Amino acid sequence: MPDVDVLVVGAGPGGCIAAREAARAAPELAVLLIERDPAVGVPVRCAEGVGDAGLREFADPTDASWVSRRISRVIFIAPDDTEVPVAERDVGWILDRSRFDACLAAEAAASGAVVRTGVAASGMDRVGERWAVTLQGPGTGGREETVRARVVIGADGVETMVGRWAGLDTRVPARDMESCAQDLLAGIAFDPDAIYLQFSDRDAPGGYAWLFPKGLGVANVGLGVVALRARGRTARQYLDAWIARRYPAGTRLGTTVGGVIVHPTVRRAFTDGVLLVGDAAHMVNPLSGGGIVNAMKSGRLAGRAAAAAIRAGDISAARLASYQRDWMTLLGDDHLKYYAIKRALERCDDEFFNALARTVNRIAPAKRTLGRIFAHALVRHPQLLAVAARFFV
Ligand SMILES: Cc1cc2nc3c(=O)[nH]c(=O)nc-3n(C[C@H](O)[C@H](O)[C@H](O)COP(=O)(O)OP(=O)(O)OC[C@H]3O[C@@H](n4cnc5c(N)ncnc54)[C@H](O)[C@@H]3O)c2cc1C
Structure with a gap:
């Protein structure tokens, strides 16, 4: 395994865009994108909703194979089940993330990055001017490999280890960690052009419940709860109760669980030769819990910042600090406001x-x-x- 210039850990939307943008910005650099799962995009742990404008900065949804549904309405549901339809606009899209993430990874590859699946980073140490990162998994043929990278981009999601290995503080206060459960339900009645959001302490304490259409009669139905406020019950138990009340005739085609960090951006998403993007750096909208577009926006900044720093021969924390400043200007400062509103x-x-x-x-x-x-x-x-x-x- 030759040394690389940029190693991106994690092929979610943040990592794929980071790899794509680094490779595009500096085609002479060796960019490696690794994903611990055997296939990019699966399993899906997401309700898959994105706003129209944010998505279009990165990909055109018109007739795309990775779109499940176009959404033109939002319907809020009060705790007493009163529905509040919001004025119609070009609201957004429900993706098929198994295809969407794979498509982004393919674009990274087409831009010059090497993509390897079934390969997990399992540790890293600073060795001179580079990070020596240990790789393991079926994609390495069972052998342990070490790759030395000038810049490591940690796009490894909510459970990020890259940040911790690099000495960055990515801890999340318990009150800002939502546990989510979601089912893919078929055979239920809803407006297929609308997403539904129910805010209610009874149904989803600390979070909210959602229905995001995937097709006619088929939808991602889920909710998030903050454990500290959940009165000893799990997200799964809350979801079972919500489905029993609102969609009792539904057939469960699939189920998933996952965490959402509803906390503002970490204070430092950079250090010598390291940048964190997306969920790994808490770059999720703390009000909505949406993080797909945010991950891509931070990935774009990080990929370009890494490429420029390597070209300039300076990958120090002082140089990479501009990444954090750019992110805070772009969205991070807004997230501080959304966080205050959430509280x-x-x-x-x-x-x-x-x-x-x-x-x-x-x-x-x-x-x-x-x-x-x-x-x-x-x-x-x-x-x-x-x-x-x-x-x-
Ligand atoms: C139930 C649920 C519903 C959600 N619904 C929405 C929604 O509707 N809209 C929205 O915008 N956001 C939603 N989110 C949030 C959204 O999924 C994330 O914000 C988004 O995926 C973040 O992208 P990312 O690239 O930062 O991380 P991820 O998409 O989590 O990607 C990280 C990748 O890194 C890989 N990885 C981890 N560790 C390693 C390692 N050591 N080595 C190699 N690879 C590694 C993982 O396998 C993963 O593929 C939801 C989240 C949950 C849990």
Whole structure:
């Protein structure tokens, strides 16, 4: 195994885009993308929803094989099951991530990166100007390999080890870790052009429950809960109860569990020769828990920053600090605001959301935008006003 310039650990959306962008920015560099699972994109641990504008920065969804559904509506559900349809706009897409991630990995390869599956990083040490990274797994033929990289991009998701190996603090406070459970349900009734989100302490304490259509009568149905607030019950138990109440006739075609970090970006997502992207650096929207587009945006910044640093012959932490600054300007600072709103919303009880749904439903459907809903919430809940005043006024 020859030494490489950039080693990207993890072929989720963040890692694939990081590898693609590094290879495109500096074609003379050796870029290696490794994925511990035998195939990129599976198993899917995601509800697969993305906004239209963010997605289009990276890939064109028109007639793409990796699209499951185009979504044009959002329907909020209050704890008492009152539905609040939000005004129609070009909302977004439900992906087929098994295909989407694979497609991004193929683009990384087409751009010049080497992609290896069934290969896990199992440790790394600083040796001179490089990181010596140990690789293991079926993709190495059962042998342990060591690859020396100038820059390691840790795109290894919520359970990141790259950050820890590099001495970065990626710990998550328990109150900001959501445990999620999701079923692929068939044979249920819903509007196939809409996503449904139910905020309710009874159904999903600390998080929310969702239905994201995959096709006619088939949907990702799941929820996230914060263990500290879950009264001793698991996300699985909450999901079983939610499905029994709302979709009792559904047939379960698949099931998954996973964690979502609803915490702002880590203070340092960089050190000498290391950058962290996506979930590994807590770059998820703390309000929505969405992280696919964020992972790609941070991957793009990281891939380009790594390529530029290597070309300049300076891969020091001082040089790579610009990556963190660029990320905070792009989205990280917004996430701090969303996080403050999330914390304020945690203090609102189910009765607040029921009352909000009733007043918002008095607004004409065509005028029922997210901004107007938020304005109503502000009027009803002064503590949200304090948060808004701090950040938006
Ligand atoms: C139930 C659930 C529902 C979600 N729904 C949505 C949604 O609808 N929309 C949205 O935007 N976000 C959603 N998310 C969040 C979203 O899945 C993540 O934010 C996104 O996948 C982050 O991308 P990433 O590239 O940072 O990490 P990941 O997609 O997690 O990719 C990390 C990759 O690294 C690999 N890896 C890990 N360790 C190693 C190692 N040591 N060596 C090699 N490879 C390694 C993993 O196998 C994995 O493939 C959801 C998450 C969950 C759990």
